[in-house]
Amino acid sequence: MLLIRCPYCEEERPELEFRNAGEAHIARSADMAATSDDDFEKFFFIRSNPKGIIYERWRHMHGCARFFNAVRDTVSDRFLMTYKAGEPKPAKLPGASE
Amino acid sequence: MKKYSVFAIAREAMRGHKGWEEQWSSPEPKKEYDVIIVGAGGHGLATAYYLATVHGITNVAVLEKGWLGGGNTGRNTTIIRSNYLYDESAGIYDHALKLWDGLSQELNYNVMYSPRGVMMLAHNVHDIQVLKRHVHANRLNGIDNEWLTPEAAKEFCPPLNISRAARYPVMGATLQRRGGTARHDAVAWGYARGASARGVHIIQNCEVTGVKRAPNGAVTGVETTRGFIGARKVGVVAAGHSSVIMNMAGVRMPLESYPLQALVSEPVKPVFPCVVMSNTVHAYISQSDKGELVIGAGTDQYVSYSQTGGLHILQHTLDAICEMFPMFTRMKMLRSWGGIVDVTPDRSPILAKTPVPGLYVNCGWGTGGFKATPGSGHVFAHTIARDDPHPINAPFTIERFRTGRLIDEAAAAAVAH
Amino acid sequence: MIATFRIPGAGRLKQAETARFSFDGQLYAGVEGETLASALLANGVHLVGRSFKYHRPRGFLSAGAEEPNALVEIKRDAARKTPNVRATVQELYDGLTAQSQNRWPSLAFDVSALGDIASPLLSAGFYYKTFMWPKSAWKNFYEPKIRAAAGLGVAPDQPDPDHYSARFAHCDVLVLGGGAAGIAAALAAAESGVRVILADEQPDFGGSLRFESGAKIVGQDGFAWAQGAVAKLGAMDNVRVLSRTTAFGYYAQNFVGLVERVSDHLQSPGRDLPRERLWQVRAKRVVLATGAIERHIVFADNDRPGVMLASAARTYLNHFGVAVGRNVGVYTANDSAYAAAIDLKKAGVGVAAIVDLRDNPTGALIDEARALGIEVNFGRAVIRAGGKLRVSSMTVQPKNGGGERTIPVDAILMSAGWTPSVHLFSQSRGKVAFNDETKRFVPGTYAQDCVSVGACNGTDGLSATIDEAYAAGAKAAKDAGVKNIGANTVKGTKPKVDASESWSRGMLGAAPGAGPDTTVKAFVDFQNDVTAKDIRQAVHEGMRSIEHVKRFTTNGMATDQGKTSNMHGLAIAAETLDKPIPQVGLTTFRAPYTPVTFGSIVGHARGPLFDPTRKTAIHPWAEAQGAVFEDVGQWKRAWYFPKAGEDMHAAVDRECVTVRKTAGLFDASTLGKIEVVGPDAAKFMELLYTNPWEKLEPGRCRYGIMLREDGFIYDDGVVGRLAADRFHVTTTTGGAPRVMNHMEDYLQTEFPHLNVWLTSITEQWAVIAVQGPKSREIIAPLIEGIDMSDGALPHMSVREGRICGVPTRLFRMSFTGERGFEVNVPADYGQAVWEALWTEGQNHGACAYGTEAMHVLRAEKGYIIVGQDTDGTVTPNDAGLDWAVGKKKTDFVGIRGMARPDLVAKGRKQLVGLKTRDPKVVLEEGAQIVGDPKQAIPMTMIGHVTSSYWSENCGRSIALALVAGGRDRMGETLYVPMPNATIEVEVTGMVFFDEKGERLNG
Amino acid sequence: MAKAAANKIAAPRSAERRPVLAGQELSVTGVTLAVLPPAERISLRAPDALVAALSKALGVTLPQKPKTSAAEAGRIALWLGPDEWLVIDDAGKDPLADCAAVTALHSAVGISHRNVAMSVTGPAAAATISAGCPQDLSLDAFPVGAASRTILGKAEIVLLRTATDAFRVECWRSFSDYVFTFLSEAAGDAAA
């Protein structure tokens, strides 16, 4: 069971309170109806699924109920950082080299 | 390849088992092969075996980053069945099931395919509707799958709790009698031995780190931890790592990789005669020939390549096992482990050509591809040899996610394994 | 009864507390506080089990958790049988009943032991090479035989009456293992005031101090010091001391699973006591102090009962006061076994000889042994143990060959050296490193916030251990980042070691005489009968990876998970491969460290706590009426209300007819309900549903469809607009949580600019549907403040007012096609309001109806059920719901997905009605539909039946189905092939009753 | 009630309130569980800008720090999320009405009947809850007044520490049976 820092609760909480919500920073087009088939496939189906650093979304489902973003190493499952929904992809990661 | 038989064993017994030959050789990689298979799991090895036996292509290397059979092939709960809903799935899984029957003889290697029957439980009205839909579709597809009353289910599997007072009582079950289990390691080893004997090179401890392409985009070979190895055809069969390798070739996949856990109990005398799956309470159980209860759990919720998962996932599974089989609370968990499964959005595999000439992919088997091993290898070998899919795997394209022509077993039932 | 092998004055038990017990029906006496193993040894019993494959007679190898041989069944009563219990761990209580396993007819005479004679045929992996002919024989003959021979104990066959409990715990420093190292680390950490948990799997703390007669700490015997120190720790507020508690799994981010055995050692545990308790601990820092495990020596017939680890013999003597024989031989490759010889000799036990593989060892222990008159042989090997059910001799030979000498003994104490217990460290994903000099793997690179100390870290010597552990404990406390260190603490000092024993390195692999060229059975893995020869054979057969060797031979895969065997197996494989050990590498350590009871992992989650059972406010009324319930998600819903003598069909027919004739009451409380509030509420609804909402007037309702982004139907429900900025949204029962999550997801991450909030009100409101021509007459008398006339409250409208004096949201809507209402009242009033409506309803002949009648009634009207008539592959168009998709809308979730090529292609499956040619025939839900019934299997299926019922109101069967190109097939005849007959059906529209919809106002 | 309803001219002007598990209690060594009487509750959602106005209207300062609560004259406000509070009034005064006085942007939804409250008191109270709640309940991590939505076994709860040895557990109505049974079993073990 992972230990996840919720950026809204400003505290590490047990994974049981959270729900993973998939890859982060996949923008929904402002003009959805006009998206091409290719772009829709990319948006809805294609995932980066990295072995290494992943940018992902979590929801503090049984806590503050907020969605937020996290950066995690998918090999060690260690979290590098978490940040609020809507904040940009961090330019620099703390202790990224591993 | 020296044939295995009871006489061979008797002969070897006389001389302290020193005359056995290597089951597969461990050659140094050549500079170039006709075909490279990335991943020496069951699917990769079977592909190589059928390339050699069916298509006469033997200048083949199977590259494995660890030890052959050490991926999901070596860590699955070995449930074999073919009672899938859609025609496309039924086609490929039943093709495999027909090959399972007779595989030991074909390989001269006892893979212990044991058609002990796979029972899937219905716990509510919705389950009944879904499972009966399977029964009917299977019947018209020529696949055996029968409907059992709770009492008949109990007769088939005496430890089953069919009390109406159970939290989720058993309201019926389907039974595929041809379903069952097989010895996972033997499958990998048997195919490895067969392929190796026909000249296929199985190269372990050789991780693919890059895919090389010519200016026209076509594949020319792969970079590995043991140097560059050339080939005009490369088949990627790397289960949880498929998207990692496809990325090396510039192809982004509709895949996510999750840890999936399983556990075994301490061994006991035979108590569990068949395979039982319950999707509603999330439990998958059978008993191995050695006597352990083999229990499949669920995936963790997040993408990971760590081959371990959370304790709460096992808890959830054992809750369900003890609810359905209340006499098992005093049994003990002997070992738990995890594998990395590659999951597609519609829970059906991708077995296809790719946008890159010479590059083929066989992946997305997720939590349930062991059962498909022989069939998958067989049609994938065809796809590579002919540069054209076999009719059985023709629907399992990558393009289906763009057009929407999914094979949505997930939507239909969301059954794992 | 005075047990024969008890040494007066030895050991630490109070001899007075006698416990009687039985083993295989024979009665014995033992002493409370000792293990079953100790008590059997005290009675001279060595033969306790049979091995897995060859059924060889087996005794005790160890005195602890690493035991591979001495597994027994413990039986408290018929339902409380536990197989595969280690006799070396099970504590004795008065009345304990134990039984040997895996033998027939008896332990001493086991028919299957013939396997031992046939063993040359049963070499590693033999089963892969045979049993293939004839094909069917595997399933019908060989496999059943193999299964019957395999397995160890017998699984319990009755539900377990015991209970199990669980606890989450948090601490700054978690110390695993309570030997000298663990205790010292815990002391240092505890003294700095932080929260400490100290756990050890044994009943007593002290670890090796249980047998180390030579250890003196702060002037006391080592074990006595340990007891004092742990008592002091236990008295501190910031410390929790857990004995009989095994750390079994080390998970991500310092999350450790421990199991405490609470009552298996008690004669009659109180009813309140759980059998075991699971501790799930999150620790800031973990100190691993799990010690080391002694290895056996791999020589011929080293599995004879009476052949055991030297330290085990010391534990039996020094801790339990039991001699393991009268005339023991010692076979060693290191110093520690000398201490065993010395202790036994001093206790009056004969020591026939010490056989030491080393050429010229020196040291105090060796001198002392000599001084005690024990024969010491260097450079020699034991090449064979004699005896069958009990060892009777050891045959000694110079290790490079030469004359043999057979020495009679009744026990052999062996020691090949010690293996650091790096299990938990490895589970934490730390990487071990091989120390070539000491021939052992020790912690190398750490992956988590933990530290290893003492024997598990490869630290030799008590003094060094305590130094290291004390410092590590203090550092862990500091690193845990606790600020107020010093406040409220007892300042302690590092315990001083006054005397200790020395530990030296040993050997790995097969001993001289056990290969490579012999055919002897020199066991590496006792339980799974893996011999040195098997491992070599695996390598010869091409198994070059240690993982292959493991799986081919099953070395290390038994219930002890190779605690004694893995290192030997590895060394033999490395030697055969001619590779250095670290290049061959270890197999993966996995949880659990020792087997863990399923019940402990499950904890409270059994019976009623397996999963919450959700019941509505009206449930007690339905139950009292004799309703039959069905499970829908976690909810119990009234399925039908049978009257005396009615079966399900009769009840459902009556309910359906009654609703259309007069009225029916239906508990719809489980429907999901979400209050959507805020100035942008309508905008938000526009984006989440296919329908238009902006123009819906307050007070009106609309049926809404929600899609996923891929364009498939996700959920549906009636939505009422209470005010310009307030919607009351309903969802399906099963869909409620996921719809809420889906809405929150879009609101928080895609449309955060909208000023809207969502609140789940599913449980705030009980919902009573009153449907039927008399519905208004039933409700009206109880209503205040709402004009219920058709003009004021038309179909699809909502009003707030009061019913029975309590607030209500009254919806005029219908899922039956009749005039209908849904009365929402605050849940605690639900039952009272229901009863009031019921009383009114009785005056009009109304009935209560359940979900089955509800399903029939809606199917008569062609209303779909999401999840039954749709399955995640159905678009609004497929379901005939195009009218619900706002044509002018430029965006909503799913707008693009549903326009993908395959979703707009011709020939998609569409929802239609089906009428069987024979109106009496009811189709089976899930049945498949074909165009040509004569075709051969596999048939081309063009659809399936999604809903099917007998409709008493229509006087015939009705069905809904998804059929390829269905809407273009109206009137066409299709076929439903069933096992016994093919059913002819006609494709029809979806409405079977009151096609014009006149009854909504009727 | 059934009797009264049998009366033909029913039209009761007051329906009886039947709180689930009303009055249930359990006491073992070290811990007492009790189902608390009904209370008035709202789920309150509002942006930062409105906190002051709503606090004033409600008569209790809405806390703005995570995992905290504030209490004033029988009314408690629990921080559940950055713009979410659970306001409970044990004295029976309706916070919904108080909020109605504030016209600016916010959402107040009545949930008095959605939730059921239980008290867990006694020296073994924290141990009892720890049987199923993965949060750290030590006084340092979860001091008196701390409040959080979290998990108990397989149910969601809102947990409030009311005193060193006392907690209030709120759950949804249909989970109350599960939660109470869970706590009862756990209490037996915590006491042991």
Ligand SMILES: Cc1cc2nc3c(=O)[nH]c(=O)nc-3n(C[C@H](O)[C@H](O)[C@H](O)COP(=O)(O)OP(=O)(O)OC[C@H]3O[C@@H](n4cnc5c(N)ncnc54)[C@H](O)[C@@H]3O)c2cc1C
């Ligand atoms: C716990 C668990 C239970 C399961 N239960 C069942 C079940 O009951 N029934 C069922 O049908 N299925 C089950 N499955 C799924 C099944 O195991 C898999 O679908 C199947 O084994 C996949 O086989 P494979 O040969 O494709 O993959 P694998 O056996 O995983 O082989 C892929 C190989 O590729 C190698 N590889 C990866 N990257 C590289 C690289 N860069 N270079 C070289 N080699 C590489 C890997 O090391 C691996 O050996 C289960 C899976 C798990 C994890």
Ligand SMILES: NC(=O)c1ccc[n+]([C@@H]2O[C@H](COP(=O)([O-])OP(=O)(O)OC[C@H]3O[C@@H](n4cnc5c(N)ncnc54)[C@H](O)[C@@H]3O)[C@@H](O)[C@H]2O)c1
């Ligand atoms: N260096 C060596 O090779 C060696 C070998 C044997 C003994 N010793 C002696 O051992 C002592 C060192 O003390 P130490 O504390 O490091 O080791 P120890 O063996 O004295 O103590 C380890 C303790 O950990 C417990 N334990 C192991 N795994 C556990 C688990 N998973 N869960 C709970 N408990 C578990 C054991 O029951 C044991 O009590 C010294 O007295 C030294 O002389 C050293």
Ligand SMILES: Cc1cc2nc3c(=O)[nH]c(=O)nc-3n(C[C@H](O)[C@H](O)[C@H](O)COP(=O)(O)O)c2cc1C
């Ligand atoms: C069907 C099956 C049965 C197994 N039975 C045992 C067993 O009896 N004993 C054991 O130690 N491991 C058993 N394992 C687990 C393996 O030891 C191992 O954990 C698994 O192959 C994953 O590899 P890893 O743990 O080395 O990563 C079994 C695995 C499978 C798939």
Ligand SMILES: [Zn+2]
């Ligand atoms: Zn939070």
